[in-house]
Amino acid sequence: MIQSILVLGSGSAGLIAALTIKRKIPQVRVTIVRSPEIGIIGVGEGTTPNFPRHLFDYLGISRKEFYAIAKPTWKLGIRFLWGERKEFYYGFSQQLDAQWSALPKPNGYYCDDDFSAVDLPVAMMEQGKVFARQANGAPDVQPWHAFHIENVNLVECLERYARAIGVEIIDGKVVGAERGPKGISAVFTEDGRKFEADFYVDSSGFHSELLGKTLEEPFVSFDKSLFCDRAVVGGWERGADEPILPYTTAETMDSGWAWQIEHEHHVNRGYVYSSHFISDDQAAEEFTRKNPKAPKSPRVVKFRSGCYKRMWVENVVAIGNAGGFVEPLEATALMIVCSESQTLVEFLLHSNLKPTDTFRNLFNKALWNTWEEIRNFLALHYYANTRMDTPYWKACREETDISGLQELLAFYRENGPTGFGRHTLPHTGTDFGMEGYLVMMVGNKVPYQNRSTPTEAEWNIWRSAQAQNRAIASQAMTVKEALYFVHHPGWQWTSDAQPLISK
Ligand SMILES: Cc1cc2nc3c(=O)[nH]c(=O)nc-3n(C[C@H](O)[C@H](O)[C@H](O)COP(=O)(O)OP(=O)(O)OC[C@H]3O[C@@H](n4cnc5c(N)ncnc54)[C@H](O)[C@@H]3O)c2cc1C
Numbered sequence: 085m086i087q088s089i090l091v092l093g094s095g096s097a098g099l100i101a102a103l104t105i106k107r108k109i110p111q112v113r114v115t116i117v118r119s120p121e122i123g124i125i126g127v128g129e130g131t132t133p134n135f136p137r138h139l140f141d142y143l144g145i146s147r148k149e150f151y152a153i154a155k156p157t158w159k160l161g162i163r164f165l166w167g168e169r170k171e172f173y174y175g176f177s178q179q180l181d182a183q184w185s186a187l188p189k190p191n192g193y194y195c196d197d198d199f200s201a202v203d204l205p206v207a208m209m210e211q212g213k214v215f216a217r218q219a220n221g222a223p224d225v226q227p228w229h230a231f232h233i234e235n236v237n238l239v240e241c242l243e244r245y246a247r248a249i250g251v252e253i254i255d256g257k258v259v260g261a262e263r264g265p266k267g268i269s270a271v272f273t274e275d276g277r278k279f280e281a282d283f284y285v286d287s288s289g290f291h292s293e294l295l296g297k298t299l300e301e302p303f304v305s306f307d308k309s310l311f312c313d314r315a316v317v318g319g320w321e322r323g324a325d326e327p328i329l330p331y332t333t334a335e336t337m338d339s340g341w342a343w344q345i346e347h348e349h350h351v352n353r354g355y356v357y358s359s360h361f362i363s364d365d366q367a368a369e370e371f372t373r374k375n376p377k378a379p380k381s382p383r384v385v386k387f388r389s390g391c392y393k394r395m396w397v398e399n400v401v402a403i404g405n406a407g408g409f410v411e412p413l414e415a416t417a418l419m420i421v422c423s424e425s426q427t428l429v430e431f432l433l434h435s436n437l438k439p440t441d442t443f444r445n446l447f448n449k450a451l452w453n454t455w456e457e458i459r460n461f462l463a464l465h466y467y468a469n470t471r472m473d474t475p476y477w478k479a480c481r482e483e484t485d486i487s488g489l490q491e492l493l494a495f496y497r498e499n500g501p502t503g504f505g506r507h508t509l510p511h512t513g514t515d516f517g518m519e520g521y522l523v524m525m526v527g528n529k530v531p532y533q534n535r536s537t538p539t540e541a542e543w544n545i546w547r548s549a550q551a552q553n554r555a556i557a558s559q560a561m562t563v564k565e566a567l568y569f570v571h572h573p574g575w576q577w578t579s580d581a582q583p584l585i586s587k
Contacts, residue, residue: 086437087112090271090281091251092258092294094118095125096235097404097421098287099242100138102251104425105285107143109432116246117271117279119257124239125289125405127317127385129345129352130159130332130415131230132515133176138422140581145245149583151570154241156231157346157563158214158330160205162414165335166469167528173331175205176228176515180522181503186545192501192526193536194546199526207553213560214330222575223566230415232332232345234352248584254279258288261298267398268294285428286402290409295392295402306389308485309463311358311476312340312411313389316371318382319345319352326351328563334413336469338362338370339476343412348567353378356411361476387411391455394448401428401447408455413465416458419515424451453510460488461516461524468528496525500532 091102094116106114139145150156161175179202183190191202201207205228208214215223247253256273263269270280271294286294295301307313322328333344340357355371362370364384372378391408395401402408404421427450431443466480486493491508499505506518514520524530538546569575 086282086432086439088281089114089283089285090279091116091285091287092118092271093287093289093404093406094239094243094253095287095289095404096128096238096242096418097289097406098285099239099246100418100421101285101287101403101425101428103242103246103249104138104143104422104429105432106246106249106251108429109437110250112437113252114250115252115254115279115281117254117256117258117273120255121257122289122291124235125385126235127315127354128235128412128417129347130232130343130412132415132419133228133230134422134515135230135418137227138426142426144581146581146583147577148575148580149585150241153244153585154233154237155348156233157328157348157567159230159232159332159346160209160214160228160330161332163209163329163331163333164527165333166341166465166471168470169199169527169529172199172523172527173206173209174520174523174527175203175209176230177203177205178519179203179206180501180526181506181517181519184545184549187538187542189536189538190502192522194538194542195501195526196529196535198550201550201553201557204553204556207550207557208560209331211554211557211560212327212329212562213557214563214566216556216560223561223569225566225570232347232352234347234350244585258293261294263298267400268298282399284400286400286406287404289405290387292392292402292406294400295395295397295406299397299400301392301394301397303388304390304393306391306410306459309459310389310410310466311360311480311484312356313387314359314364314367315354315356315385315387315411316364316368316382317352317354317385318371318375318379319350320377320379322347322349322351323377328567330563332415336471336477337374338472338474339367341413342371342374346563351377354382356413358476361474361479389459391452393452395424395451396428396444396447403428407451410458410462413462414458414516414520416514420454420458423454423513427451454514456488457510457514457516460486461514461520464489464521464524468524468530470528492521493530496530497532499534500536501526 091098180192218224258271260272329346335342339362342355345352357367389410395407467484
């Protein structure tokens with residue numbers, strides 16, 4: 085029976101894992117061992133909607149308290165400067181895997197030329213708005229949002245939550261581990277201390293101290309599908325003329341792409357690239373040339389895309405970068421951290437804290453399917469992008485391994501943007517689903533044969549719905565206005581949990 089869990093690392097992954105375990109299984113002793121000397125990666129600022137769902141709905145954390153400490157802003161989706169269109173938006177709502185009842189075809193068939201204002205969240209993003217106004221003037225905060233959060237604020241906030249619910253946090257650099265009959269029996273720190281536990285969560289970031297180094301689980305590289313392996317990172321203080329945008333921007337660059345993430349007082353920008361096509365200095369030059377406000381010597385972060393074949397080996401589960409990593413094109417890292425932590429807790433509870441081999445195998449299968457889906461989904465972003473003809477983008481179109489998507493692409497090329505393509509996909513429960521694939525294929529104008537020729541009456545219905553979405557969005561609120569409301573001392577969420585820290 086598991087009575088004690090040691091979490092190695094206190095980046096966002098280790099803290100979310102520890103918080104989730106302690107909150108849901110309070111009788112288990114949870115200890116974090118982390119090295120302030122090694123520190124945290126300190127990047128990672130965008131989430132998907134499963135992050136607020138995990139915190140507020142699953143863990144029962146107070147919105148008011150979280151907003152006060154972590155200071156998130158809202159993200160309704162991603163604006164892609166990608167493909168041959170000037171731009172397109174991927175919102176967290178269902179714009180394309182949907183059909184209006186008055187029309188005979190799903191929405192994607194009406195988006196060949198004009199892919200805009202398909203639903204309200206996208207119309208909002210297009211106008212830099214975030215939420216509609218309620219009759220009393222307050223923002224109508226809808227569940228179809230994710231967050232932008234500065235990594236340092238998030239980690240500080242999670243650490244305070246973890247301590248408040250009884251997670252012990254110990255400083256120490258782990259330099260070795262002792263193997264026992266059921267896996268790892270203890271870890272040792274540089275200063276000679278020994279820490280024992282029944283179960284271990286490896287959240288040591290790219291070091292993967294326990295799963296990778298001690299247990300030597302094989303790493304599966306995604307480099308045939310995802311060519312990027314570095315990022316230059318550097319932001320700036322928001323100027324008075326720079327509105328807080330309600331989305332992440334993903335912009336095509338010569339040898340990769342750049343993100344822009346919106347915090348209240350800070351703009352975070354980074355360029356993800358492939359070192360096979362451009363040097364660090366060239367990437368920094370292109371980045372600062374296109375972003376004159378960015379620091380002249382941006383920080384270089386190296387990474388490898390891929391994941392370990394199994395996340396759970398013996399009595400060790402890896403969560404966060406210690407288990408796998410892909411570039412932040414769809415902000416998937418915290419999404420996996422939350423869903424994996426939740427799955428682990430449910431499996432531990434369902435097995436009465438005595439997990440069996442079949443539970444472990446099922447966990448590994450589910451996680452592997454999720455990583456494969458993320459790899460395939462990101463690969464489609466690169467494969468379908470026809471915006472630039474640089475050597476990097478030519479290679480993406482010609483050489484990206486999209487073997488996991490052959491059936492979907494063949495179906496789409498014949499039949500177009502119908503949601504039936506979902507039956508070609510594995511069922512993994514990510515935040516993307518068929519909607520994500522449709523947005524990428526329609527947004528990038530992937531060609532298809534079975535084209536529809538809507539009647540004038542159909543177009544009238546379509547255009548009047550777009551006009552209605554635009555009209556509602558024009559009356560909606562900016563992020564700055566909505567933040568004013570939720571940070572006001574008198575603001576009350578419709579339903580909220582008790583605070584954990586300031587109780
Ligand atoms: C360029 C870039 C952009 C990103 N953007 C996003 C994004 O937009 N959205 C998103 O969700 N994610 C993003 N990520 C991913 C995100 O940074 C991480 O997934 C997330 O912060 C989790 O990190 P982590 O906790 O796994 O690792 P880390 O933050 O690296 O934490 C590792 C922890 O382990 C400890 N540790 C390591 N070795 C030892 C040891 N031997 N002994 C003791 N302690 C040890 C460290 O001290 C630290 O506490 C991005 C990543 C990169 C590289």
